Amino acid sequence: MEASGSMDLANNALARATQVFVKRQPEIHLFAARFKEHSGDIPGARASFQLVHTEISPGLLEATIKHANMEHRLGNLEDACSVYEQAIAVEKGKEHTQTLPFLSVQYSRFLLLVCCNVEKAREVLVLALENVQLSKPLLEALIHLESIQPPPKQIEYLDSLVEKFIVPSPDNSIVASIAEREELSIIFLEVMICLSKRIHREHPIAF
Template structure:
């Protein structure tokens, strides 16, 4: 015959379940600690400094992020990216990775927040982040934002940068604005013609010819 449940037995069972859950959480935490100790030990400089990080430290951050992303705990992923971007604040590749990771997770607010910090504060003088921002914004329907990012590169960050001209022209072509695309090349060529011994001009002519040929068929995604 089954014994009737009493308040004491119910409390004991509840306590037993609580202890079991705590033990399981502790076990998982210890397992995670054992897996990440190598990554943590390899972090020689967890703080920001203008002196560049060495290759091993940069690779360790990438490997650590790879591992945490595979673990699938979103909060841990965000926390590690934020830690990483203290030490790696001057490296666009980590900001780009963070933005793409947040986008893939469906967290566009965090993605946009990271992109704003990168483009307006931490790596704002580096063309790479603005070219990424332009493509990212175009893909997410912010055409004006994408055009503004390209214009910033053309006017302030790196005037005459061939990569920016090519990518901007291709975007305008994708938007059906072929005249604007050609105009970008023509304006850049005119500026380079005014320079003595321009090293960019021959490459501009080559890209302009290639673009003129490709728009008759298909422009490759650059």
């Protein structure tokens, strides 16, 4: 009885917060989604996420990740992927999206680590590159993906992208700081050295 009363009080306080006091703050709605999930109110949790996606803060990366993770916890992998794909579709429709690269990296990572779908993970990153400028997060994700995969690797393709990112040219409209260019160059070089060592171990030169 006491536990039920405490839950009612918590629900009432949460309702006041989300509907009156801080109803335009996405954080309170994300908290509400988590609270409702723990309480077993899955439709309510989804409704809280949907409110953030459509009204409170469309395109909020944190909301997409947390919503997809909830669906994953519930065992709904297809729904989790759908959350990412819907968010990506919305971002692609924006003229100057800043979120799409990070969203694509997160979805690619989810596909790789949770769904174990390497090809789909790579496809998400490649499609993102077709819709936005080259960026350090996207290239880092692609480099990492190739580095952990067995041959054949798309090294030439990666090399061309990295060169385009780090080498300024009149035809290159990429806006990247010197620090970003240097960091990515070092990351790519380290991966190439590791791959070279691995190849030599697996195929030693006979004398």
